[in-house]
Amino acid sequence: MSAAPSPPASPPESDSKTVIGIAFGNTNSSIAYTSPDGKAEVIANEEGDRQIPSVLSYIGSEEYHGAQAKSHLVRNAKNTVCYFRDFLGKSFASIDPTNSHTSAHPVDVGGTTSFNLQQTEDETATPVSISEITTRHLLRLKDSASDFLGSKIGGAVITVPTDFTDAQRSALIAAAKAADLEVLQIIHEPVAACLAYDARNNTIPTDKTILVVDLGGTRCDAAVVSSRGGMYTIIATAHDYELGGLQLDQVLVDHFAKEFLKRNKVDPREDARSLAKLKLEAEGTKRTLSLGNSATISIESLAGGYDFHSTVNRLRYEMLAKKVFDQIVGLAESVVTKAELDLLDIDEVILSGGTSHTPKIASRLAQIFPVTTQINAPATSAVALNPSELSARGAAIQASLIAEFDQEDIEQSTHPAVTVAPHLVKSVGVVIDGADDSFQTLLEAQTAVPARRTAQFIVPNGGDVIVKICEGVREIVVSKPEAKPNGVKDDDDSEEEEEEEADVRNRVFKVERVVAEAAVRGVEKGSKIEVTLNVGSDLALSVAARVVGGQQGARGTVEG
Ligand code: ATP
Numbered sequence: 001m002s003a004a005p006s007p008p009a010s011p012p013e014s015d016s017k018t019v020i021g022i023a024f025g026n027t028n029s030s031i032a033y034t035s036p037d038g039k040a041e042v043i044a045n046e047e048g049d050r051q052i053p054s055v056l057s058y059i060g061s062e063e064y065h066g067a068q069a070k071s072h073l074v075r076n077a078k079n080t081v082c083y084f085r086d087f088l089g090k091s092f093a094s095i096d097p098t099n100s101h102t103s104a105h106p107v108d109v110g111g112t113t114s115f116n117l118q119q120t121e122d123e124t125a126t127p128v129s130i131s132e133i134t135t136r137h138l139l140r141l142k143d144s145a146s147d148f149l150g151s152k153i154g155g156a157v158i159t160v161p162t163d164f165t166d167a168q169r170s171a172l173i174a175a176a177k178a179a180d181l182e183v184l185q186i187i188h189e190p191v192a193a194c195l196a197y198d199a200r201n202n203t204i205p206t207d208k209t210i211l212v213v214d215l216g217g218t219r220c221d222a223a224v225v226s227s228r229g230g231m232y233t234i235i236a237t238a239h240d241y242e243l244g245g246l247q248l249d250q251v252l253v254d255h256f257a258k259e260f261l262k263r264n265k266v267d268p269r270e271d272a273r274s275l276a277k278l279k280l281e282a283e284g285t286k287r288t289l290s291l292g293n294s295a296t297i298s299i300e301s302l303a304g305g306y307d308f309h310s311t312v313n314r315l316r317y318e319m320l321a322k323k324v325f326d327q328i329v330g331l332a333e334s335v336v337t338k339a340e341l342d343l344l345d346i347d348e349v350i351l352s353g354g355t356s357h358t359p360k361i362a363s364r365l366a367q368i369f370p371v372t373t374q375i376n377a378p379a380t381s382a383v384a385l386n387p388s389e390l391s392a393r394g395a396a397i398q399a400s401l402i403a404e405f406d407q408e409d410i411e412q413s414t415h416p417a418v419t420v421a422p423h424l425v426k427s428v429g430v431v432i433d434g435a436d437d438s439f440q441t442l443l444e445a446q447t448a449v450p451a452r453r454t455a456q457f458i459v460p461n462g463g464d465v466i467v468k469i470c471e472g473v474r475e476i477v478v479s480k481p482e483a484k485p486n487g488v489k490d491d492d493d494s495e496e497e498e499e500e501e502a503d504v505r506n507r508v509f510k511v512e513r514v515v516a517e518a519a520v521r522g523v524e525k526g527s528k529i530e531v532t533l534n535v536g537s538d539l540a541l542s543v544a545a546r547v548v549g550g551q552q553g554a555r556g557t558v559e560g
Helices: 066-071 130-149 166-178 189-198 245-264 272-291 314-320 322-338 359-368 387-402 407-413
Strands: 019-024 028-034 040-043 056-059 062-065 106-109 112-118 125-129 155-160 183-188 208-215 220-228 231-240 294-303 306-313 348-352 374-376 427-433 440-443 451-459 463-479 504-523 527-535 541-547 553-558
Touching (some): 028 130, 028 387, 040 130, 056 130, 062 066, 062 130, 106 125, 125 130, 130 166, 155 166, 166 183, 183 387, 189 208, 189 220, 189 231, 189 387, 231 322, 245 306, 306 314, 348 359, 348 387, 427 451, 427 504, 440 527, 463 541, 504 527, 504 541, 504 553
Parallel strands (some): 019 155
Antiparallel strands (some): 028 040, 056 062, 112 125, 294 306, 427 440, 427 463, 451 527, 463 504, 541 553
């Protein structure tokens, strides 16, 4: 983790808008800004937290927010609102209140989700709508950003999950407006994560297919994103609303509760306050286990007047949590299948969200991908970004990119339609007779159009060269591993039973259809031919082939 950034030396100039990125999660929210040198930094609130629990709590007429509010879950649960983001913009009948059992419970007020809260010194509870709760939360985030940056906030890009509906988007924009916060754009969390990584290099990212696995507190989301020429397209998504950090907390809660029960004949899970204490501490223990090999837990007067002290090591925890890890790996595999891709097609995996700090999850995912797939998580890459910060960072980068857009463009960009660009269904590439005869992909499937690519090929023998423009398909070729020479054994091969080695799987591109041919005549031996493909937004393809440094060439157009 990097140190909290210090506030910028001087407030931004008054004529440029100060814009921020907000990651609005069910469990935590974070805010980020982009410094003048283009680096996205996550801002700490007044308490020094960069992961700000999305929690509000009320005692008398006081409102508490973030970590302070979360600590009230033990003594003031029914006046503490948690895990509310996914309720926004939904009717009461369609929400799942399971995660609210140990905090303020949602109530139905004319079909709208609300919470009955005591917000004054007298003991009367009044309903507060989900929109109002969201407004109060966003207001606190906005004020923290404004205090830190020393200027008024001119707008924000907010990240949401890919299954956020239009009604939820509208409710979020309205709630932000009530907090005097202009929503510049709403972007999807996995795209924000890709942006956060790609913005590090300050160049247009190479074409690649990325799997983003977002592991939060209450849910896990996975998305396959294709990045082509700096444009991101979401190809497939998968969600599990009963899988997340809370399930891992529960594993430890059950483990410690059983130990406590054995020692003291009292089950701390049977008393609401004891359970709340155990949950809070188990979460801390879980986080410690992401960094070290063992963690201790210490709770005074946990239940029945007994204190509780115990230790758990990482190996034990990983065994207890195996089922949850299996489900996460299953979710990642399922979204790749849903995208009609193979695991070999994934160039990069980005682990996002707080639960992605768990080393075993990263190593389990690394096991299912080829070694060439980059796994971006703290446990598998020394240069990985903090997974808890990816959404906010990506949102801040996007905010700085669009800050100067006109109002009309901004309004359009909050509408999802503009993010769905037409794209190629098949890969397009060339086969050059006389050079390397294999299919060379120039534009991969899922490339958003219009698009243009140029590549050069050496023609060793010269003469008349035929450039074939083809559509290609990706195939997975399975072969047996090369037999080892007699007598050579791996160190781990046992003498008696040699495990059969797994098949070798490789991606190959094959020509499915030749769509055009161009002839370049009289090419000198060893010259280079440059081929340029241009696909218009109507999918019409134009081709130009020329000899580098020569006069010869050919060009043509194929209807889309
Ligand atoms: P959601 O919307 O799914 O509820 P979120 O996006 O609001 O999630 P995140 O901050 O991404 O929330 O994830 C919160 C979860 O991450 C919590 O369960 C928390 O315990 C877990 N977490 C945070 N840090 C670590 C860590 N170092 N090791 C393991 N888990 C962690």
